[in-house]
Each structure stands twice: as structure tokens, then as C-alpha cells.
Amino acid sequence: MHSGRRQDDSERYRAILETAARLICERGYEGTSMQEIAAACRMTKAGLYHHVQNKEQLLFDIMSYGMGAFEQQVLEQVREIPDPVERLRECMRLNIHLVTGGCSKEVIIILHEHATLTGEARAFIDGRKKRYVRFLEDSFSEAVRMGRIRPVQPTVAAFSFLGMVLWIYKWFQPDGRLSAEQVSHEMVELLFTGLVSPPVAAVPAPGAPVLSLVPSAAGGGES
Amino acid sequence: MHSGRRQDDSERYRAILETAARLICERGYEGTSMQEIAAACRMTKAGLYHHVQNKEQLLFDIMSYGMGAFEQQVLEQVREIPDPVERLRECMRLNIHLVTGGCSKEVIIILHEHATLTGEARAFIDGRKKRYVRFLEDSFSEAVRMGRIRPVQPTVAAFSFLGMVLWIYKWFQPDGRLSAEQVSHEMVELLFTGLVSPPVAAVPAPGAPVLSLVPSAAGGGES
Numbered sequence: 001m002h003s004g005r006r007q008d009d010s011e012r013y014r015a016i017l018e019t020a021a022r023l024i025c026e027r028g029y030e031g032t033s034m035q036e037i038a039a040a041c042r043m044t045k046a047g048l049y050h051h052v053q054n055k056e057q058l059l060f061d062i063m064s065y066g067m068g069a070f071e072q073q074v075l076e077q078v079r080e081i082p083d084p085v086e087r088l089r090e091c092m093r094l095n096i097h098l099v100t101g102g103c104s105k106e107v108i109i110i111l112h113e114h115a116t117l118t119g120e121a122r123a124f125i126d127g128r129k130k131r132y133v134r135f136l137e138d139s140f141s142e143a144v145r146m147g148r149i150r151p152v153q154p155t156v157a158a159f160s161f162l163g164m165v166l167w168i169y170k171w172f173q174p175d176g177r178l179s180a181e182q183v184s185h186e187m188v189e190l191l192f193t194g195l196v197s198p199p200v201a202a203v204p205a206p207g208a209p210v211l212s213l214v215p216s217a218a219g220g221g222e223s
Numbered sequence: 224m225h226s227g228r229r230q231d232d233s234e235r236y237r238a239i240l241e242t243a244a245r246l247i248c249e250r251g252y253e254g255t256s257m258q259e260i261a262a263a264c265r266m267t268k269a270g271l272y273h274h275v276q277n278k279e280q281l282l283f284d285i286m287s288y289g290m291g292a293f294e295q296q297v298l299e300q301v302r303e304i305p306d307p308v309e310r311l312r313e314c315m316r317l318n319i320h321l322v323t324g325g326c327s328k329e330v331i332i333i334l335h336e337h338a339t340l341t342g343e344a345r346a347f348i349d350g351r352k353k354r355y356v357r358f359l360e361d362s363f364s365e366a367v368r369m370g371r372i373r374p375v376q377p378t379v380a381a382f383s384f385l386g387m388v389l390w391i392y393k394w395f396q397p398d399g400r401l402s403a404e405q406v407s408h409e410m411v412e413l414l415f416t417g418l419v420s421p422p423v424a425a426v427p428a429p430g431a432p433v434l435s436l437v438p439s440a441a442g443g444g445e446s
Contacts, residue, residue: 028338030253085418112335115251149418155401156409157418163390164383170337171382178378186379194417195308195372195380 013051013061016041021062021105029059029113059113060121066106067128073098075132084143088136089192092165093184099168100180108169133158161191236274236284239264244285244328252282252336282336283344289329290351296321298355307366308415311359315388315411322391323403331392356381384414 019040023032034055038048052058074094081087099107110125117125136158143149164187172183242263246255257278261271275281297317304310322330333348340348359381366372387410395406 028253030251143418150416152413152418153401153405153409156406157413159390159394160387160410160413163386163388163393165386167382167386167390170386178376182376183379186376187383190375190380190383190414190417192418193373194413194419195366195375195415196417196419 009051014065016043016048016051017058017062017065018105020058021109024059024062024113025105025108029055029109029116034058056117056121059109060117060125062106063110063113063117063125066103066110067125069103069106070095070098070132071128073103075135079135083148084139084146085148085192088139088143088161089188091136091139092161092188092191095165096168096184096187097180099165100172100174100183104169107166111166111169133162136161164191232274237288239266239271239274240281240285240288241328243281244332247282247285247336248328248331252278252332252339257281279340279344282332283340283348285329286333286336286340286348289326289333290348292326292329293318293321293355294351296326298358302358306371307362307369308371311362311366311384312411312415314359314362315384315414316407318388319391319407319410320403322388323395323397323406327392330389334389334392356385359384387414 016037020032020037023037023040034048035045037058038045041048052061074091077094078087078091081090098104110129114125137154140149140152140154140157144151144154168183172178172180174180239260243255243260246260246263257271258268260281261268264271275284297314300317301310301314304313321327333352337348360377363372363375363377363380367374367377391406395401395403397403
């Protein structure tokens with residue numbers, strides 16, 4: 001019976017986190033009161049404090065839930081892929097899936113309220129974020145070492161990857177004209193294949209206009 | 224004399240915006256009071272209200288200043304470049320310069336406080352942002368039509384460009400190990416050349432390990 005109650009409490013708490021995440025997402029952390037969170041959960045404020053110590057604890061728990069979902073649904077799924085390029089491509093696909101799907105609220109809060117947490121709680125979340133950056137840098141470095149990609153600066157490559165993926169929450173509309181699958185497919189190709197025309201287009205066709213013949217030369221000429 | 228006073232007022236107001244932007248950047252809009260802004264400007268609160276109607280007006284003016292600097296230093300500099308790929312490359316370079324340079328505070332506020340403004344003020348800033356997205360989409364579309372780049376979805380390309388560039392404020396350290404020029408150069412090459420090895424590496428060298436021979440095939444095989 002005790003464990004049944006613990007189970008109930010944990011499910012209830014999960015529902016509280018879900019509701020709190022929705023409110024904080026809409027109004028910001030500063031703009032959301034514990035009173036409003038309690039009301040949205042159909043609880044009294046005292047009832048809410050039975051589950052959580054204070055508002056900062058709630059924010060930390062939302063971020064931890066989001067980081068946990070990310071680690072489970074993205075990082076753990078790709079970590080063991082032997083080829084670094086396939087690892088990175090699959091990682092981008094799964095991360096886009098997470099950002100465009102059910103965990104978008106938690107992701108937005110992790111990104112937008114990054115400076116709200118303090119002390120150990122902040123250091124703990126920051127450490128988990130840094131592990132992801134390191135994983136991306138290491139994968140890009142490995143791909144360069146293996147000759148799988150041209151030499152790139154791994155930190156810039158890692159943060160370009162992250163910028164593309166995490167910016168999605170600013171513009172993607174789940175019911176918009178682009179599907180999550182389209183965004184994911186296009187974005188993986190953009191970073192990993194780039195914008196240069198496919199190799200076949202680089203072979204001069206007789207009589208073809210000059211501009212279409214030198215896509216990569218024109219793109220890379222001045223750098 | 225009147226115009227001299229107006230000149231003084233406008234310089235003074237510029238200094239107020241600069242100080243307010245620094246504080247809002249550090250503490251967030253909600254976390255910064257007009258009292259604190261006045262104190263940081265070495266003014267009384269009444270003196271501050273001589274220059275600005277209220278805090279939302281101040282936020283709007285900071286964002287307008289940032290958008291103006293962006294339009295002048297980036298958009299107007301590249302709009303007339305005839306080749307769409309060179310236009311986009313130069314645009315990315317200049318935008319990175321702005322984000323890593325003196326206007327980073329205003330850029331951060333435009334990005335981070337995007338939902339804080341309301342009504343007409345918000346619509347006005349949003350309209351200016353949308354013009355930039357449209358400019359990027361149009362340039363990508365034109366580059367595809369001209370055969371200068373392979374076919375890409377212009378909206379995804381535009382927001383990938385923006386995500387890479389605007390995410391920089393989250394991680395770039397002006398005194399860090401990467402210079403703004405390095406970041407700019409690497410990022411332009413990442414998007415426009417991609418990660419595929421240069422064409423010469425795609426030609427099988429006798430006895431070279433298999434993995435290094437098929438960089439683009441392995442990268443694009445499963446999509």
C-alpha cells in the first residue's frame with residue numbers, strides 16, 4: 001500500500017510538472033506564481049507544497065525531466081553508433097524529433113530559463129548540457145580524423161549543429177506547412193551535404209550556362 | 224541652441240539605452256527596475272522619466288536600436304549583391320560580426336525578450352524580423368532557381384542560417400580560444416560547403432582505406 005501511494009504521488013507529480021511547464025513556457029518563470037500553478041493543477045497551494053519544496057525546485061525538476069528525456073531519447077540511442085557521421089546524423093534527427101514533439105515545453109524552459117537557476121542546481125544542469133556539447137565535438141573530431149568529413153573546427157561545428165536544432169522552437173509550428181519530418185530531413189542534409197550542387201552538376205554539360213557549372217568554386221572561392 | 228539641446232538629449236538617451244541594455248541583458252527585463260536603471264545612469268528616477276515614458280518604451284527603443292544597427296550594418300550592405308550565394312555568405316559574415324561585436328547586448332535582448340513587448344510595439348519589431356527571414360528565403364530560392372546550389376527548402380535553410388548565427392550569443396566568449404573571425408569563417412564554410420570532403424578526396428586513391436573514399440555517399444545514403 002505504501003509503494004502504491006508512492007506510485008500515485010509520482011504520477012501526480014509528473015502531472016504537476018507537465019502543467020507547470022506549460023504555464024512557465026507561456027508566461028516565463030518570473031511571470032508564473034505558485035498560486036497559479038496550484039490553480040491550474042486544481043489543487044490548493046498547500047497541496048502543491050506537499051509535492052514540491054519551492055518554485056526553484058519545480059523549475060529544476062522540469063529541467064531535469066527534460067534533460068532525462070533528451071538523454072534517453074537522443075543521446076543513449078546514438079552513443080554506440082560506430083560511424084561518427086551516421087552517429088551525428090541520427091543524433092540530429094532524434095534531437096529534432098524531441099524539439100518538435102512532446103518535450104518541446106521542457107526544452108524551451110531549459111533554453112529560456114538557463115540563467116534562472118542558481119548554485120548547485122544550475123551547475124548540475126549546465127554539466128549535463130556540457131556533456132552533450134562534448135559528445136558532439138568528439139564525434140566531429142573523430143569524423144575528421146577518419147577522413148569522413150573535411151577538416152572543420154569541432155566546437156564551431158558542434159554549436160552550429162545545436163543552433164540549427166535548438167532554434168527550431170522559435171519558428172516551428174506543429175500544424176504549419178512544414179512537417180517535423182521535412183524539417184529533420186532538410187536540416188540533416190543542409191549540414192552534412194551542405195548547399196553545393198550534387199557532384200553530377202559539377203561536371204560541365206555542353207552549352208549549360210556558366211553559373212550552374214561552378215557552384216562549389218563560387219561558394220568557396222573567396223575564403 | 225534648441226537643436227544643440229536636442230543633440231545633447233539624444234546623446235544622453237543613447238547612453239541611457241546602452242546602460243539599460245547592459246542591465247536587462249544581465250538580469251532580464253522583469254528582473255530590472257527603472258530605479259536600478261536610473262542609478263546605473265547616475266540619474267534620479269524622475270530624471271530618467273524625462274527621457275523615457277516607461278520601461279516598455281525603453282525596451283522597445285533598445286530593440287529598435289538593435290534592429291536599426293542590424294539593418295544598417297548587415298542587410299543594407301548585402302541587399303544589392305547580385306549573386307545570391309555571395310549575398311548570403313557575406314550576410315552571414317556580417318551578421319556574425321554584429322552578434323560577436325558591440326551590438327551583442329541589443330541582439331540578446333531582441334532574442335530573449337521577444338515575448339515581452341505587446342501590441343503595436345511587438346508587431347513592429349516582429350515585422351522587421353520577418354523581413355529578414357523573407358530576405359533569406361528569397362535569396363536561397365533565387366540561388367536554387369539559378370542552379371547555384373542544390374534544391375533546398377528555403378524556409379528550413381533560412382532558419383538554419385539564423386539558428387547557427389543567433390545561437391552564437393549563447394556560447395561565444397569574446398576573450399575565448401576562438402576569434403570572431405574564425406567562427407565566422409568556419410560557419411560560412413559549414414553551411415555553404417557542408418561537411419563533405421573536398422572533391423579531390425572523393426577520387427579513390429589506390430590503397431587508401433575505404434572509409435575515407437566515400438564521404439558523401441555514406442553521408443547521404445540513408446535519406
